[in-house]
Amino acid sequence: MDTVTGTGTTDRAAPPPDPExxxxxxxxxxxxxxxxxxxxxxxxxxxxxxxxxxxxxxxxxxxxxxxxxxxxxxxxxxxxxxxxxxxxxxxxxxxxxxxxxxxLSRLKGIRIDPEARTARVQAGVLLGELDHETQQFGQAVPAGIVTHTGLAGLTLGGGIGWLMRRHGLTIDQLLSVDLVTAEGGYVRASENENPDLFWGVRGGGGNFGIVTEFEFRLNPVGPAVLAGPIIWDAADSARLLRFYREWIADVPDGLTTAVVHRKALPLPEIPSEWHGRPIAVVICCWTGDLDEGERVLRPLRRFGPPVADLCRAKPFTEHQAMLDPSYPRRRWYYFKSFDTAELTDEIIEITDDRVRGIRSPLTSFPIFHLGGAISRTGEDDTAFSGRSAGHTFNINGSCAGPEGFEEEREWVRDFWSALTRHHTGVYVNFLMDEGDSRIEQAYGAAKYRRLRALKRRWDPGNLFRLNQNIPPAED
Known part of the structure; x- marks a missing residue:
């Protein structure tokens, strides 16, 4: 069973000094x-x-x-x-x-080669910092949805984000890594050098060493994308999700979307009478020709009268920062996640019912549409699992502090449990402290065995264990 990771208080005694x-x-x-x-x-x-x-x-x-x-x-x-x-x-x-x-937060080096379309990026770089450099050249590394996320952890777990259906996961852009081993050595891993290690770091997290520098392939993106949220009354959630299910079946890979349920924030772009009321949102990001994007989005825009339609042409960096206010530092967060093949009628009905139980005005959860370029990389090509999944649910309960947090946490757990029979896997970066069996589920039995063997080679003493830990295989 997963547990709360801390109390949020600061009254515990400091540990004794380390003599070393x-x-x-x-x-x-x-x-x-x-x-x-x-x-x-x-x-x-x-x-x-x-x-x-x-x-x-x-x-x-x-x-x-x-x-x-x-x-x-x-x-x-x-x-x-x-x-x-x-x-x-x-x-x-x-x-x-x-x-x-x-x-590693001071390791901020970024070197862009716009002609070769590559970037060498140190481990302390945040997503927004990388976007700032790459967008100068109309290029990007597909990575995440919140700009103050660390690139290193996101990459090592896989890396989903607004560009994933067109260009793939963050790990699918990875050309090489420089890594400090458990013995204090320094190695490089790529398709041609330490290829087994390179396979493992693309989805296996920080289990095999500390990556100090990443080399990525860049993709042409922007500077303008057609992106943003279209908002409806949450009372229309079930009808919207059924429409959405049919609509995304035929959309091009250039469109990545997520459905978000929450209470409306008091933003000037949202009519004041809707502030604090439950809403259902489809967030879009189209990275191709803008006129073609308008044709793709036309059916969605015509789905009933929206509370607000904020999807427009904008700089890619602006869209990347859109959700930053929803996930700021130091809020209290609790997550449960799973992958699923499709949005079945039962999933839609349960989702529609459970969103009515959101209490906190800070709670929001996305349902990401996967597929596209993610599924075109072979399932066994990287340690990441779930390339055939249709959607990822990331159910998040959030509060400003401890008040109300237990209630939101129970809401998350109950919602997740109600959908258990639809779970097909889980994205490792979305796991809480949920135990060994859930980590194995994130990779599947065969990959998990291979990862344990790799761990025995590169970290037999399990020095790098404070993560979604893969224990070394036994002799």
């Missing part, structure tokens, strides 16, 4: 923050405010040498060891109690 801390500090070019430092409480904050953990030290790595020093220190001392890039891990696995955190 001074030695680690001397080995770093970057900073080492401990509970004795005045900035410690700020330094240990991560995106999910419900997670409250107190590491013995946080190493702000200034380069690869610092990452190697942190790894060797953790291996030598046996302390718990977490790795943090953007700190967006749903269950807060980028933080630990009483151990060492290797913080």
């Amino acid at each position: 801390t001074d030695g680690l500090a001397a080995a770093l070019r970057g900073d080492l923050v401990t509970p004795a430092d005045p900035g410690y409480d700020l330094a240990r904050q991560i995106w999910n405010g419900s997670v409250d953990r107190r590491p013995a030290a946080i190493a702000y790595c200034a380069g690869v040498a610092d990452v190697i020093a942190a790894v060797r220190h953790a291996a030598a001392t046996g302390v718990p060891f977490a790795v943090r890039s953007g700190g967006h891990s749903f269950p807060g696995q980028s933080l630990c109690d009483g151990g060492l955190v290797a913080d």
Whole structure:
């Protein structure tokens, strides 16, 4: 059973000093923050405010040498060891109690080759920072829906986002990685060099080492896309979902959409009489010819009178940042997710019923439409699983703090449980702390065995275990 990851409070005693801390500090070019430092409480904050953990030290790595020093220190001392890039891990696995955190947020290098259409990107880069550089050349790496997400964690789990149906997942753009191993070594992995490791990091998360730099293939995108939300009364949810199911069956791969249910935010673009009322939203992102996109979207625009139609031509970077206000740092978040083959009548009926139980004005959950380019990569080509799935549900309960959080958490669990028989898998980046069996479900039995064998080769002592952990295969 999954658990709440923290209390959100700050009243626990700090762990005792690590006797080896001074030695680690001397080995770093970057900073080492401990509970004795005045900035410690700020330094240990991560995106999910419900997670409250107190590491013995946080190493702000200034380069690869610092990452190697942190790894060797953790291996030598046996302390718990977490790795943090953007700190967006749903269950807060980028933080630990009483151990060492290797913080990669200062590794911000981005090198674009617009002619070769490649980008070399260090592990501390956030999605919005990468978009800022690549869009200068009308190019992009398909990656995510919130700009303050860390690129590293998103990529290593797969990487779904607004460009996925046209161009594929983030891992499908990956050409190579540079990685620090559990022994403190430094290797490169690509299709031609350490190919088994390259297979594993494309979906297997941070189980095999710390990726310090990624090399991506770039895709032509924008600068303008036809994108944004079209909003209806949630009372029309069932009818909208049935229409949506038929409409997306024939849409081109250039269109990625997600259906979102929530209470309307008090935004100037939404009529004031709808603020705080339940709404059903279809968010679109069309990346091809804008006139063709208008023809594709015409049936959706004609589905009943909307509360607001905010889908228009805009810069791709503007669309990428659209959901940032819905998922800010330090809110309390709780998620349950699953993949499903299609939006059956029963799924639609249950969804329509359960959205009426949303209490928090901050709760929202997307249903992503998959397929397209995702499904054109072979299922066994990467560790990522679920390429044949039709949709991903990411049911999220969110509150400003602890008040009401338990009720939202139970709403999420009940909703997820009501749809259990429709689950076909789960996207590993959307897992909370749900146990070994759920991690195995994320990969399937055959891939999970292969990943465990790979783990035994690259991290036999399971140093990199504070993640959606794949334990080493037994001898």
